[in-house]
Structures are given as C-alpha cells and as structure tokens.
Amino acid sequence: MNEISQKIFLYNTLTRRKEEFIPNHPPHVGMYVCGPTVYGDAHLGHARPAVTFDVIYRYLKYCGYKVRYVRNITDVGHLENDADEGEDKIQRKARLEQLEPMEIVQRYTNSYHRNMDQLNVLRPDIEPRATGHIIEQLELVKKILKNGFAYESEGSVYFDVENYNRKYPYGILSGRRLDELQAFSRELEGISEKRSPYDFALWKKAQPTHIMRWPSPWSDGFPGWHLECSAMGARYLGETFDIHGGGMDLIFPHHEAEIAQSVAANGKQPVRYWLHNNMVTINGQKMGKSLGNFITLDEIFSGNHPKLEKAYSPMNIRFFILQAHYRSTLDFSNEALQAAEKGYKRLMEAWNTLQTLTPTDESTYDANHLRNACFEAMNDDFNTPVVIAHLFEAVKTINNAKAGTEKLDATQLQILKDTFSTFLFNILGLVDEKAGDNSRLTEELIRLLIDIRLEARARKDWATSDRIRDQLKELGIQLKDGKDGTEWSYL
RNA sequence: GGUCUCGUGGCCGAGUGGCUAGGCACAGGUCUGCAAAACCUCGUACAGCGGUUCGAAUCCGCUCGAGACCUCCA
Numbered sequence A: 001m002n003e004i005s006q007k008i009f010l011y012n013t014l015t016r017r018k019e020e021f022i023p024n025h026p027p028h029v030g031m032y033v034c035g036p037t038v039y040g041d042a043h044l045g046h047a048r049p050a051v052t053f054d055v056i057y058r059y060l061k062y063c064g065y066k067v068r069y070v071r072n073i074t075d076v077g078h079l080e081n082d083a084d085e086g087e088d089k090i091q092r093k094a095r096l097e098q099l100e101p102m103e104i105v106q107r108y109t110n111s112y113h114r115n116m117d118q119l120n121v122l123r124p125d126i127e128p129r130a131t132g133h134i135i136e137q138l139e140l141v142k143k144i145l146k147n148g149f150a151y152e153s154e155g156s157v158y159f160d161v162e163n164y165n166r167k168y169p170y171g172i173l174s175g176r177r178l179d180e181l182q183a184f185s186r187e188l189e190g191i192s193e194k195r196s197p198y199d200f201a202l203w204k205k206a207q208p209t210h211i212m213r214w215p216s217p218w219s220d221g222f223p224g225w226h227l228e229c230s231a232m233g234a235r236y237l238g239e240t241f242d243i244h245g246g247g248m249d250l251i252f253p254h255h256e257a258e259i260a261q262s263v264a265a266n267g268k269q270p271v272r273y274w275l276h277n278n279m280v281t282i283n284g285q286k287m288g289k290s291l292g293n294f295i296t297l298d299e300i301f302s303g304n305h306p307k308l309e310k311a312y313s314p315m316n317i318r319f320f321i322l323q324a325h326y327r328s329t330l331d332f333s334n335e336a337l338q339a340a341e342k343g344y345k346r347l348m349e350a351w352n353t354l355q356t357l358t359p360t361d362e363s364t365y366d367a368n369h370l371r372n373a374c375f376e377a378m379n380d381d382f383n384t385p386v387v388i389a390h391l392f393e394a395v396k397t398i399n400n401a402k403a404g405t406e407k408l409d410a411t412q413l414q415i416l417k418d419t420f421s422t423f424l425f426n427i428l429g430l431v432d433e434k435a436g437d438n439s440r441l442t443e444e445l446i447r448l449l450i451d452i453r454l455e456a457r458a459r460k461d462w463a464t465s466d467r468i469r470d471q472l473k474e475l476g477i478q479l480k481d482g483k484d485g486t487e488w489s490y491l
Numbered sequence B: 001g002g003u004c005u006c007g008u009g010g011c012c013g014a015g016u017g018g019c020u021a022g023g024c025a026c027a028g029g030u031c032u033g034c035a036a037a038a039c040c041u042c043g044u045a046c047a048g049c050g051g052u053u054c055g056a057a058u059c060c061g062c063u064c065g066a067g068a069c070c071u072c073c074a
Helices: A044-062 A089-097 A101-118 A130-146 A161-167 A178-183 A227-237 A248-266 A297-302 A314-322 A334-356 A367-379 A384-403 A410-427 A440-458 A462-474
Strands: A009-012 A017-020 A028-033 A066-071 A150-153 A156-159 A201-205 A221-223 A241-247 A271-277 A280-282 A330-332 A477-482 A485-490
Touching: A009 A271, A028 A044, A028 A227, A044 A066, A044 A101, A044 A241, A044 A271, A044 A280, A044 A297, A044 A314, A044 A410, A066 A227, A089 A101, A101 A297, A130 A150, A130 A156, A130 A201, A130 A221, A130 A227, A130 A248, A156 A248, A161 A178, A161 A248, A221 A227, A227 A241, A227 A248, A241 A248, A248 A271, A297 A314, A314 A334, A314 A384, A330 A334, A334 A384, A334 A410, A367 A384, A367 A410, A384 A410, A440 A462, A440 A477, A440 A485, A462 A477
Parallel strands: A028 A066, A028 A241, A241 A271, A280 A330
Antiparallel strands: A009 A017, A150 A156, A156 A201, A201 A221, A477 A485
16 A cells, blocks of 8 residues: 655635645545536536546545545536526426436536546546435435424425524534524515525425426425535545535535535534635636636637637646636636647647657756655645646756756656656646657658658758648648757647 | 635736746747747736835735625536
C-alpha cells in the first residue's frame, strides 16, 4: 500500500477555513459530487465542477489515497419551482420533443458523458441515478418521519425545518439563520401544504398528468430533489464521508437541505469537508440556465454560437478552467479563451521540445525545486493556476536548454520530464491534442516534402519552396524554418 | 431587506504584512530569400479615502462599483 505522500490543505465551506485534509479512514477517501440534471446539453457551467473535481480526484489518487468517487445523475424530473403547481423539467422537455422522459434522460446522459470524455474528465467510480434509488430514498423519508422531523400533508411529505432548527442549527453551511430567512420570505402564495415556507419536499404527490411516479406509503409520487444525494451518498460512502463537492449555487438550499436530512435521519453530520467551485460568468454575470446566457460545450467545440469568434478545443477549455483557481469566478470571453489557447500550445510545444533535449555533463538548473513548488501549490487548496505558472517558468528553461543557454544533465532532465508529465498529464489531466494523429507515415511524408523543399531552396527555387510551404499550410501543417533546419507542427 | 464574495497593469488571472506569480496582447531583438512560426528581452499594477504598522495589494473603517445566494440552477 502506498504511503500518503502529501499533506493537503483544502478550504472547507462548512468552517470557512483552510483545513488539513485528514480522511475518516485513510487511505480510503469517499468523495461525492453533485452531477447534472439531465434535461439539456451540458454547458460551460457544467464543465467547471467536472474539471475541478476531476483534478482533485486525480490528485488524491496520485498522493496514494484510495478514492471512491461518486457523482450522481439526476434523472427524476423536479418541479420548475417549489410551488405546488408546475411541470417537471424532464417531462416538459419530453413533451416538447415528443419523447418518453427516460429517452430525454438517456439522450442527455449520453451527451454529458461524451462532453466529459472530450474534456478528459475521468468517469467517477460510481455514477448512481436518482431513479435507481427510489427505495433508499423512501427509507430515508421514513426515518426522518419517524424521528419527528417531517410531516405528511396531502400525500406529500415535507421536512419540518422549524422543528429541526429547535434541535439542530439549520443553515450552518450557508451561514443563514432561520429567523433571518423567514423575515424576508419572497413566498406570497396563499394556500400551501407546507407549514412554513422554508420547509422542503421529501416526497411529492404526483399530479395526474405527471409521468415519472412511484408508489409510496403516502401517494404515487416522486422524491424531493435534495433527497437523492443524501440517500445515495450514504448508500455508497456511509453516513459520514469525507468530501462533498458541487457548485457554489448549490450551497443553499440544496446542500443545506442535505445536511438537515442526514442529520435528521442519522443524528450526525454527513460530510467532513464541503468543497464548492465558483461560477463561470459571462460579461460578469453568472452563466446559467435560468438566465439563458449559457453556451453549450458542443457549441464551444464547434464554434457554432453567435458569441463565439471561433471554435475552442476541449483542452483549450480545460486549460482555461484550470488557469483560474476553482473558488474564483471565471469570466468567459473570446479574448481570454484565445489567450488560454496560446498558452496551452506553448506548454505542449515545450513538452515536445523536452523530449528532444540531450543531457549535458553539468547542470545549471534544479528541477527538484520546480517539482516541490508544484506540489506545494496543489497542497494549498488545489491551486492549479500556480502549478501552471511554475510550469511556464520551466518552459523558459526548456527553451533555453534547447538554445544552449541553460544546461541540464541526465538527472535533471529526467526529473524535469517526470515533473512535467506528472503534473501536466496525470494531475491536471491535459492531453496533447495534436499528438494522437502523428502517425509514422505522416511523419515521413512530411519529412520527405521538407527535404524536397530544402533542395529547392538550395537552388533558390522559391516558387517550389513556397508552394510546398503554402499547400501544407492549407492542409493544417505549419513549417517552421529555424536555425537547425525545418520543423513542423499541426496548426 | 438579509447573508456573503469580489474590485490587481490593455485583457485573463495568482498572491493574506516586507522577497515586485504566470499567460495573452503590445514593443524591441534573434532567426530568415521573403514570410510565418518559434525563441529571448521587456511592464513595480493592486477601485477611492482614511487608519493601524518601521513597512499594506495584503489588516481595520468608510465610500463607490460589480456579483452570488435567499426559487430551479454547476
């Protein structure tokens, strides 16, 4: 069994402090992240938590932890709002597209997976669906009812926030107090099944037209939104597990409700470390479904959206996300994306250059310093932008080594290679997008053309020389005339 | 109205008391038949005002501005 190699500090939303990460049962780590509700294409806002927690998952594993990573798929349609009226989101989409709700769920689960694969996001170890855990959810409702923290009303079951708050503080995650919440309730609906506006549904009685429904002791209906994560988290990770992640917009009410449900059922806190990624913004405003200002990942990858000047590749997006710390907002713009694209390419070119370096007898560089600095950054609440900054520093060294102004002996070269591949590929999860299609045949054909061009140039036959250069460029291949001959790369 | 973030050089974006991250753009240079690409070099910025301190982007107060959550949302 591996030793745990790093001391990691992470910011816990629950305590609002950075804390040392000490799992409940090392080396095992249980991590749960809120996945998507599958009723639409994934957008940039979905990419952020996926990439963020992917890196955390990768890093914890790298450090020697045995991680069980659970990320759910919400496939029960939940109501558009918490009022008693309203169609659920999946059913609405199903009606619009004339499909079975489960067809909607499957379609968008598939496209979500496809997008995440493109972003090189590792699949979680368990990806449970809410509809596959109705029994667990029913059991949880019963438990909460039995403990006196819920009540039945018109076939629905609601969590009794006020009663809960008498015994346990409600609002510990979001820093709210119930009386403050109640002082400014937006809710104005006259008649409600709920005793208090801040009570939330554990089980909802289905309207006659509601398609997704299951039998229960109280009614034919469906589970409340917050319930699935409590039920599935406990099912696969235990009543108290280590890390729960998600977007900051889920802190209230979703995660707050999760805590209340779990505490009401089991009498203990479900999660030790709550981690939340910040939002992707566009023109300084949150990108979100309700605002309608989102850009889907397919649109970004294809460039097919009026706000996009061009297409941006999956690695471009991944790098863009990682260049900001996960708890900062990340503002979308064409300019920022194009800057990230160039930076990403520079990094990858340096990696390729690194492979071509030959060791010198002595060394003017200490690669261990880089290595340690990168670990230090990751250990400090997964500070990927700082890791990237360190790698860029190393890019200079690599280029200087190529130019001969910096010397790397065999040992330093090896450490540098290891560090680069570890952080760039294993931990940050980037891939060299251009490397894959680099077949031997292509390689040699281009080499041949370069040689012919070289001969033409020797004859000062510029027409032939430029023709080869220009036509290759049209094929997406760029020739780079340098001091030591001509190199090439994909555009 | 409540709770809470944030405001860093042209843009993005790190940084919690002294050691001026990094990327992109700009500029200069190297290379080159021309070009492109690449590479090298280069910027003391921290919303405003006041305070604490030997010293503040970093701590405190106020002002201005932006945003998040309080309804579904990653």
